[in-house]
Amino acid sequence: MHSDTRAPLGLKLSAIGGLIFLLAPIALIFVYAFTTEEKSFQWPPPGLTTKWIGVTLGRADVWEALGLSLKVAAISTTLALIMGTLTAAAVARSRFFGRETISLLVILPIALPGIITGISLRSAFSLLDIPFSTWTIVLGHATFCIVIVYNNAVARFRRTSGALIDAAMDLGADGVQTFTLVILPNIATALLAGGMLAFALSFDEVIVTTFTAGNQTTLPIWMLEELVRPRQRPVTNVVAMAVVIVTVLPILAAYYLTRDGEHTAGSDK
Amino acid sequence: MTDAVTFRGVSRHFGSVKAVDEVDLAIHDGEFFAMLGPSGSGKTTCLRLIAGFEQPTAGSIEIFGERAEGVPPYLRNVNTVFQNYALFPHMNVLDNVAFGLRVKGVSKAERRRAAEETLELVELGGYGTRRAGELSGGQRQRVALARALINKPRVVLLDEPLGALDLKLREQMQEELRKLQRALGLTFVFVTHDQDEALSMADRVAVFAEGKIQQIGSAEDIYRRPSTRFVADFVGSSNVVPADLAGVGQTGQWASLRPEDIRLDAAGRAATVTGKFFHGRVTKLSLDIKGQSLTALIPAHEATPDIGETAYVSWDASRAHVMELEA
Structure with a gap:
């Protein structure tokens, strides 16, 4: 509207202030990954070194936590892709009694505070005598991963015209062929985006994990524990840097993947 | 001679809504048949019943003498040209046209050849590598037609095929559709709310209102000798x-x-x-x-x-x- 007029100085300053407020702490984490002081965080850092990267790579507990986090994120994302897509297909394609309620119930876990999800899962596990394991963590993460995939998929399903499915069937494609040749290519980017977002969320999840993990340690939990112990502190910062990179990249990719495709597939005009 | 499509007492009710209500109908082989009526009159539901997207709640449907109830759309030898064409947005024109052959397992070389040939038939030779989104309305219409015809259906169903085109293109497509239908000797069933279109194109017209057929006859019959007040008023x-x-x-x-x-x-x-x-x-x-x-x-x-x-x-x-x- 007023793209040619320039923003007033006050607005510019507050925008810059806001950005500093948001990003400075993250920058600090990056800086402290290279500090020579290992017991406490001193500003300015007394010296800079890259030795902590080597130290981190040599720590077995880091690798173990990273391995568990990747495993949990991968399994919950896969689970979410299957269940989220199926739920989305049911909700977007057909009308049935209670459809809106189901839609709401699926989304609820993400609206619910993580601590509630965590407590309820923990009490459910102990009621059913389920021992804590990788799978209980996966179950906890799947609750919100499904929502992410579902939200992405349901939007794409609604934008993909039902006539495309009719057309495929009409041209002789059975259910499986219709799914692989027509439905999947049309929702693929939405699923990829949803999957990456779910992966990133699961990878840095803390709250639900603390309730469902037993004595296993995912990477974020490991970091939390590590901060309390004043030993080789910059190792935590190196890990934090890695986590930032691992989670930001998929989220950015997800954003770019869902940005295009504004128009409804199949109902041109 | 066996009729192409026969309806005997066919009803399709959605809850209390009688979309199609006890319709009897015989569409002859090789005929250009129009189903004319206002929106909500049941004409599109009838078309979907023939295609197999809907199943009748009562009555029987035969396609060339074979019972069609319970037969899924992909096992019927009929093909549809959809209202908004429903071209697959992730495929180019050639792949769209070849889709029917692909799912039947025809080899790639063979289906390419057939698709190019069918595109020639609808005067779109050389358009194979374009995306559906790059085509004009009239061209999409032709692709949709080619995609249906490549399967050599015995009945071609057209759902408001010209509805989205402007007047001039529409008249041109009317003529072409008619020519194509005669040349191929296929049965065309088309749904329209435009009485001019129905009268000028069809061998016979069925006028629908409120899920029932008001009158079936030649264009002249319908126009000159309307059997009900509705037909008289709706047609002309x-x-x-x-x-x-x-x-x-x-x-x-x-x-x-x-x-x-x-x-x-x-x-x-x-x-x-x-x-x-x-x-x-x-x-x-x-x-x-x-x-x-x-x-x-x-x-x-x-x-x-x-x-x-x-x-x-x-x-x-x-x-x-x-x-x-x-x-």
């Missing part, structure tokens, strides 16, 4: 007048009298002009004869009286048609 906005006023039938009956059959005639009966609209080729007069309102279309070159004046009009009683008594 006829005047529905008491039969004795029209000069046919008996008191108590109703007759259809086409607006273009009413002419100015100094020796005719007096009517008050209540409205006058210039339409280019004709002038449309709203008339009132003793409380009965009538519409007349007068060739534009004739001088017409103005609103409030008296017009003298007459018509051939043989042009008026007595209709069945009905609601």
